[in-house]
Structures are given as structure tokens and as C-alpha cells.
Amino acid sequence: MKNLYFILLLLVVNGCKKSEDGKVEVVPLAPTELKATVISKDQVDLTWKDNSSNETGFKIERKTDSGNFTEIGSTAADLTTFSDKTVSLNTNYTYRVHSFNQVGKSVNYSNEVSLKTINVPTLFTSRIDLVSSGAQSGGDITSDGGSAITARGVVWDTKPNPTIALSTKTNDIGTGLGAYMSNITGLTANTLYYVRSYATNSAGTGYGNELTFNAILVPTLTTTEITNITPSDAESGGTISSNGGTNIFSVKGVVWSTNSNPNIGLSTKTNDGSGAGAFKSSIKGLKANTKYYVRAYATNIAGTGYGNELSFTTSENFVFGTVTSATGRIWMDRNLGASRVATSSTDVEAYGDYYQWGRGADGHQKGTSAITNVLSQTDVPQNSSFITTNKLPRDWRSTPNNNLWQGVNGINNPCPSGFRLPTIKEWEEEVATWSKKNRIGAFESNLKLPLSGYRDSEKGNLSVGAGGRYWSSTTVRDINLNDFSDYFDFANNFVFVGLAPRSEGNCVRCIKN
Structure with a gap:
């Protein structure tokens, strides 16, 4: 009975107050159902249940680990939420709330809630393996720090402790805990690199242990x-x-x-x-x-x-015979690419192919090959098209090369093994033995040269039956320092030796070396 009386006395003394109009006022009831939620690395949100109708507001208290509670903020009446934006990473906090009015604070506190704020992820860097593209590493995330992983990968540099501020990093697909693999590329051979895995959440970026390797790339x-x-x-x-x-x-x-x-x-x-x-x-x-x-x-x-x-x-399996000319030299008995020895000056089957000077048998020499105006940057064009141009020196190659058809070992010698292009001097010596210096003499000679014509250097058009144009291996530089090649030409009433642009398509008659 004495205990009950003591409790009632405390309530009268501490929890009640008489207002000016004579009414008795009491302290508000304590809030209940306090909850705390980690929102981000620097924010925890609190909510609670309001059990009174006479509070002036609520006061929030907090402590860390085994420390003492201190007040960190307050709210107005009926407001049951509070955001604590003064938290630190990876810290244990305990919260409690009480209500208050002009009489005093609630006799009790709310329930206490404890939590640990989020931290950056924890992870390890995987071993480094050298591969053909550079290297492979990765990471193994053992803790997400209490917040979802938003990015992960590895970062590398030639200096220690690389960070994600560098561009030399990966962003590997996937989230959550566990291992992942990363490809390290763009390396410089024989260079020491420092590598760290990383993972990012809302608290920031955590890094794994640092590893090093010396870059060995494929040749x-x-x-x-x-x-x-x-x-x-x-x-x-x-x-x-x-x-x-x-x-x-x-x-x-x-x-x-x-x-x-x-x-x-x-x-x-x-x-x-x-x-x-x-x-x-x-x-x-x-x-x-x-x-x-x-x-x-x-x-x-x-x-x-x-x-x-x-x-x-590869060139065709070209079947041919040989003839000995009046000069005693051994020649092929037909034009390169021809299916037979000419039976007349206008024997189409004996015309053969139309080579641009210096090119090999890559398909461009066929009279029906495709046409392009894109010059080649190399001695062997990476296509089989006939290359046309109207710009001096009208060469199919962007930079002329005078050594492409020089002798049996010429870079692009199109002739069969043991044969080569004749020089212009050798052509002139053959013509000197002809009885007639025209198409008749050309056909009546042991070479039986037909009026095979030529293919135009600017448009790629084929013109046959009126004249015969045959390449020599001889190169010429004109007074303007343009490089051309000599050719041998004949028609009804003449034999002619001159220079021609190398993008022109002329016939080839090979001579034995």
C-alpha cells in the first residue's frame, strides 16, 4: 500500500500541473514502435508511433556503442519522422525518442533501436594472368557494406594505388557479392603496372589489395x-x-x-x-x-x-610453248593469258590479258575485271580491280615503284618461271628483223603478234583489233620527273616505241631469261 501511494505521489508531483484556468495538465505519453533505416552513407531515417495528443514535440537522442545518449534533434507535435544526417560510415548507433510539453517530458522513452551505418564494399583483388590481349584479373567482393553494389571492376596504372578517377579501368557487368573477371588492355610492353579491384556502393568505393605485374604482350x-x-x-x-x-x-x-x-x-x-x-x-x-x-x-x-x-x-595454269625468234632469243609462243597461238592478226583467242605495268596476275588483267579509281598504297593491291586514274603520272600505285617488273626476280613478275618481261631494246632488235614494219610484219614473225589492243588508263575501256600494244620492263622518267614505262606498238602502217602511263592495260609477251 505504501508503494502504490509513493507512485501516485510521484505522478502528482512530476507528471501533473495545474493550468491558469484551474485544469490539471499531465506529461504526454511516450512514443512507441521506433524504427531506424539506413538511407545512405550520411543519413539514417527514424519513424515512431505518436501515443499522445498533448505533446509539444519529440526529442531524439543517440549514442554510439557503449557511450551516453545525447540529444541530436527535435520535431514538432504530431511529426513522427526524423532524418539524422550527421552519421559516419561503418558506425554502430542506438536511438531513442521521448515526447515533451510544458509540463515536462514523457515518463518513459520509446523503445531503443540499434544499427550500423553502411560502409564501402570489402573485396580482394584476384591474381593476374597474362593473356594475348594483355592481362586478366578481377575481384572477389566479400561484403557490400550494407548497400547495393553499383559498379565493380579493376583499375590499373604505372604508379601505386590507382583509383577510379583514372580512365584505365574496367566496369564489369554484374552486382552483388562474389567473384568477377576483368580484362586489362591497352598496355605497354615491358612495363610495370599496379592493379586494384574496386567496388562502389552508395557509401563510396572500396578497393582490394594491390597487385603488380610486368606487361608481356603478344608480338x-x-x-x-x-x-x-x-x-x-x-x-x-x-x-x-x-x-x-x-x-x-x-x-x-x-x-x-x-x-x-x-x-x-x-x-x-x-x-x-x-x-x-x-x-x-x-x-x-x-x-x-x-x-x-x-x-x-x-x-x-x-x-x-x-x-x-x-x-x-594465284595465277592460272598457263599452257604455252616456245619459239625462237630471228634474233635467236626464246620467247613464249603466245601472249600471256591467251588460249592459243594467233591464227591471224585479229584472232580474239590469241589476244590474252591486259596487264597494268608492274602488277601481278591478281585478276585485274582480265578484260572484264571490275574498275576502281582508288589507287593502291602497296605493290600488291588488295583487290582484283583495274585501277584507273587521270592524274599524272597516271600510275595505279599512289607512289610509283620502278622495280616491280625487273627481271625474273621482279617483285610482281607475271611471267612463268624462268621468263620475264623483255626490255624495250629487245623489242627494237626483234622489229629490226621484220620484213615489214607494221601489223603484217608482226604476224609474219615467229612471234605471231596479234592486234590485241589495250585497255584505257582513265576509263578502263577495252579497244582491240586496230593495233597491238606490248609492255617492256624498261622505265622512263620524263622532263617533269613523272615515271612511265616503255611499250611497243604496231598497227596497219607503223611500228612505234613510246612511253605509256602504268595504269594502262597492255599485253605481255614473255621472253626466256
């Missing part, structure tokens, strides 16, 4: 232009410009196929040793009149690097 190389093309063989090679950071080469060579992008998984490849620098490769076992794609390759401990892809078309 960098170019493919050598294809030369000495025959129905069954060709020559190419490559030049290794970068060893990728190691001098250890297991093999190098060229690989070819009738499909684009051949790789060393094919059996059609050469093995040309293991050193650095330039190398030559012999391509054998080809089919006649077939287009092939070629790439140089070199392999080191990081993998296999490939040179640029080139293409070429």
Missing part, C-alpha cells in the same frame, strides 16, 4: 607484301616490330587460307624460326586461279600476335 608485327605468285606458290613473310616484352619466341611464320582471318590452328602455315626482326616465308601447295588470305604470325609466352591481312590470287 606486334606486319605482313610482308606477297610476291612471286605462281599457280602453286607465292612468297611473303613478316616484320616483328615489338617482341611484347620478352625475347622468348617459340615460332613465327605466315598462315593462309581461302577464308579471311586465318589463324595458327590451320595446318597451312610456315614455321620460320624463333628470332625477332624480319623474316621470309615460302607459301606452297596452292591451287591455281584461287584467292588466298595471308597473315604473318609470331608466338611468345603471352600468346600469338598476327600481322595485317593481305590477299592474293
Whole structure:
């Protein structure tokens, strides 16, 4: 009975007050159902239930771990939410709320709620493996820090402690805990790199342990232009410009196929040793009149690097005989590409092909080949089109090369093995033996030269039956320093030797070396 009386006395003394109009006022009831939610790295939101109708407001208190509660804010009457924007990362907080009015504060506090604010993710950096494209690493996220992962990957630099402020990073698909893989590219060979995994949430970015590696890349190389093309063989090679950071080469060579992008998984490849620098490769076992794609390759401990892809078309299996001219020289008995020895000056079957000076048998020489006005940047154009131009020196190559048809070892010698283009002097010596210096003399000679005509250098039009134009290997530079080539021409009433633009298509009669 005494205890009950004491409690009632406390309520009268501490929880009640008489107002000026004589009414008795009491303290408000305490709020209940307090809840706390982590919103971001620097905000926690609180909500509670209001159990009174006479409060002036609510006061919020907070403590960390085993510390003491301190007031951190207040709200007005009937307002049951509060945002704490003074929190720190990765910290344990406990909250409680009480109501108050002019009499005093509620006798009790609300329930206490405890939580831990979010942290940046925790993760480890995966081991680094060298691959052909550079390197592979990744991360293993063991904690998201209490907030969803929004980005993850690896970041690298040539200096320690790289951060995501750098552009040298990956952004790998996926969220959540666990391991992920990242591809490290754009490296410089023989360079030390520092790597860290990273993961980002609303609290910020966490980093894994730092690893280092010395970049060893696949070799960098170019493919050598294809030369000495025959129905069954060709020559190419490559030049290794970068060893990728190691001098250890297991093999190098060229690989070819009738499909684009051949790789060393094919059996059609050469093995040309293991050193650095330039190398030559012999391509054998080809089919006649077939287009092939070629790439140089070199392999080191990081993998296999490939040179640029080139293409070429093998020449036809050309059947021909030989004749000995009045000068005692041995010639082919027909024009290159002709199906037979001429039976008359206008025998269409004996006209043969129309070569642009210096080009190989890549298909452009056919009278019906496609036409393009895009000049070639290399000795072996990467197409079979007839290249036209009206700009001096009217060469199919952007930069003239005088060495393409010089002798049996000329870069693009289109003649069969052991044969070559005649010089203009050799043509003149043949004409000197003719009884008639015109088309009649040309046909009556042992060479039986037909009026095969030519293909225009500017438009690609074919003109036949009126004259015969035949290339020589002789090159000429005019007074304006433009490079041309000499050709031999005849018609009804004349024989002529002159210079012609190399984009013109003329016939070829090969002479034995």
C-alpha cells in the first residue's frame, strides 16, 4: 500500500500541473514502435508511433556503442519522422525518442533501436594472368557494406594505388557479392603496372589489395607484301616490330587460307624460326586461279600476335610453248593469258590479258575485271580491280615503284618461271628483223603478234583489233620527273616505241631469261 501511494505521489508531483484556468495538465505519453533505416552513407531515417495528443514535440537522442545518449534533434507535435544526417560510415548507433510539453517530458522513452551505418564494399583483388590481349584479373567482393553494389571492376596504372578517377579501368557487368573477371588492355610492353579491384556502393568505393605485374604482350608485327605468285606458290613473310616484352619466341611464320582471318590452328602455315626482326616465308601447295588470305604470325609466352591481312590470287595454269625468234632469243609462243597461238592478226583467242605495268596476275588483267579509281598504297593491291586514274603520272600505285617488273626476280613478275618481261631494246632488235614494219610484219614473225589492243588508263575501256600494244620492263622518267614505262606498238602502217602511263592495260609477251 505504501508503494502504490509513493507512485501516485510521484505522478502528482512530476507528471501533473495545474493550468491558469484551474485544469490539471499531465506529461504526454511516450512514443512507441521506433524504427531506424539506413538511407545512405550520411543519413539514417527514424519513424515512431505518436501515443499522445498533448505533446509539444519529440526529442531524439543517440549514442554510439557503449557511450551516453545525447540529444541530436527535435520535431514538432504530431511529426513522427526524423532524418539524422550527421552519421559516419561503418558506425554502430542506438536511438531513442521521448515526447515533451510544458509540463515536462514523457515518463518513459520509446523503445531503443540499434544499427550500423553502411560502409564501402570489402573485396580482394584476384591474381593476374597474362593473356594475348594483355592481362586478366578481377575481384572477389566479400561484403557490400550494407548497400547495393553499383559498379565493380579493376583499375590499373604505372604508379601505386590507382583509383577510379583514372580512365584505365574496367566496369564489369554484374552486382552483388562474389567473384568477377576483368580484362586489362591497352598496355605497354615491358612495363610495370599496379592493379586494384574496386567496388562502389552508395557509401563510396572500396578497393582490394594491390597487385603488380610486368606487361608481356603478344608480338606486334606486319605482313610482308606477297610476291612471286605462281599457280602453286607465292612468297611473303613478316616484320616483328615489338617482341611484347620478352625475347622468348617459340615460332613465327605466315598462315593462309581461302577464308579471311586465318589463324595458327590451320595446318597451312610456315614455321620460320624463333628470332625477332624480319623474316621470309615460302607459301606452297596452292591451287591455281584461287584467292588466298595471308597473315604473318609470331608466338611468345603471352600468346600469338598476327600481322595485317593481305590477299592474293594465284595465277592460272598457263599452257604455252616456245619459239625462237630471228634474233635467236626464246620467247613464249603466245601472249600471256591467251588460249592459243594467233591464227591471224585479229584472232580474239590469241589476244590474252591486259596487264597494268608492274602488277601481278591478281585478276585485274582480265578484260572484264571490275574498275576502281582508288589507287593502291602497296605493290600488291588488295583487290582484283583495274585501277584507273587521270592524274599524272597516271600510275595505279599512289607512289610509283620502278622495280616491280625487273627481271625474273621482279617483285610482281607475271611471267612463268624462268621468263620475264623483255626490255624495250629487245623489242627494237626483234622489229629490226621484220620484213615489214607494221601489223603484217608482226604476224609474219615467229612471234605471231596479234592486234590485241589495250585497255584505257582513265576509263578502263577495252579497244582491240586496230593495233597491238606490248609492255617492256624498261622505265622512263620524263622532263617533269613523272615515271612511265616503255611499250611497243604496231598497227596497219607503223611500228612505234613510246612511253605509256602504268595504269594502262597492255599485253605481255614473255621472253626466256
